[in-house]
Amino acid sequence: MLCVSLLGMVLATGAQAQSGAAESLRQAANGAAFKVGDTQFRLAPSATVTAADASADPGQAVVAGKYALALGAAPAAAKRGLAAAPAKLAAAVSQSGEPVVVTSSVNVYFDQPAVLAEAVRSSGGRLTYASAVGGKGTIEFDSVQQALDAAAKLQGVAGVKEASPKIEQLENMLL
Numbered sequence: 001m002l003c004v005s006l007l008g009m010v011l012a013t014g015a016q017a018q019s020g021a022a023e024s025l026r027q028a029a030n031g032a033a034f035k036v037g038d039t040q041f042r043l044a045p046s047a048t049v050t051a052a053d054a055s056a057d058p059g060q061a062v063v064a065g066k067y068a069l070a071l072g073a074a075p076a077a078a079k080r081g082l083a084a085a086p087a088k089l090a091a092a093v094s095q096s097g098e099p100v101v102v103t104s105s106v107n108v109y110f111d112q113p114a115v116l117a118e119a120v121r122s123s124g125g126r127l128t129y130a131s132a133v134g135g136k137g138t139i140e141f142d143s144v145q146q147a148l149d150a151a152a153k154l155q156g157v158a159g160v161k162e163a164s165p166k167i168e169q170l171e172n173m174l175l
Contacts, residue, residue, distance in 0.1 A: 021061055022062045022097070024071055025047060025062050025069055025071065025091065025099055026093050028044040028045075028047055028071055029042040029044040029091075029093035030044075030045070031043030031092075032148055034148055034151065034152075034165055035164065036164040036167055037162075037164070039095060039096075041092045041095070042092060042093055042095075043091070043144075044069070044071075044090075044091040044092060044093060046071055046072060047069050047070060047090075047091035048070055048071075049067050049068075049069055049087075049089040049090060049101055050067070050068050050070070051066060051068070052065070052066055053068075065168070067101050069091040069099050069101070087143055087144050087145075088103065088104045088142075088144065089102065089103060089144065090102045092167070098169075100168060100169055102165050102167050103167065103168065104140060104141045104142065104143055105128065105139065105165070106123075106138070106154065106163055106164065106165055107136060107137075107138055107162075107163070107165075107166050108136065108137045108139060108160060108162075108163045109161040110135050110161060111135060111159050111161060112159055113130075114159075115157065115158070115159030116137040118159075119137070119139065119154050119157050119160060120139055122153070123141075123150040124141075124150075125140055125147075126141075127140075128140045135161070138166060147165050148165055150163070151163045151164055151165050
């Protein structure tokens with residue numbers, strides 16, 4: 001019985017720490033807003049996205065799937081005084097409070113294959129996936145910001161049904 005109680009306390013403490021980090025991330029989500037389908041998201045510009053591992057502190061980071069989203073943690077390159085590369089991943093929070101990772105890609109839904117070719121040309125991105133049958137393509141950019149800008153621009157291209165940033169929807173987990 002004592003082991004079960006101790007296990008419950010350990011799990012509860014981890015969940016409370018994760019909950020505190022998640023609330024901090026929600027409060028930090030005050031950056032650019034964007035939509036994917038009917039869901040509104042907002043970037044958390046002060047958060048960093050790294051690969052999650054067993055050393056991730058659930059009190060300091062939201063561990064979500066294969067990613068850890070942390071506030072105020074500067075990437076290693078920045079700590080060494082090196083110029084940071086444009087971010088290929090960014091943290092965001094949905095209107096319901098769920099953390100997601102935004103990628104530097106845009107999903108484009110179209111009605112004719114020529115529309116996708118025009119979308120790639122006009123956006124300056126690189127085509128990484130195309131399905132004429134499914135009416136979907138993915139265009140890669142050098143940064144999340146470029147992808148967000150392109151998604152907004154592509155909404156106005158004739159024949160584009162939807163253009164939205166590609167996100168990694170995550171399931172929160174405790175380490």
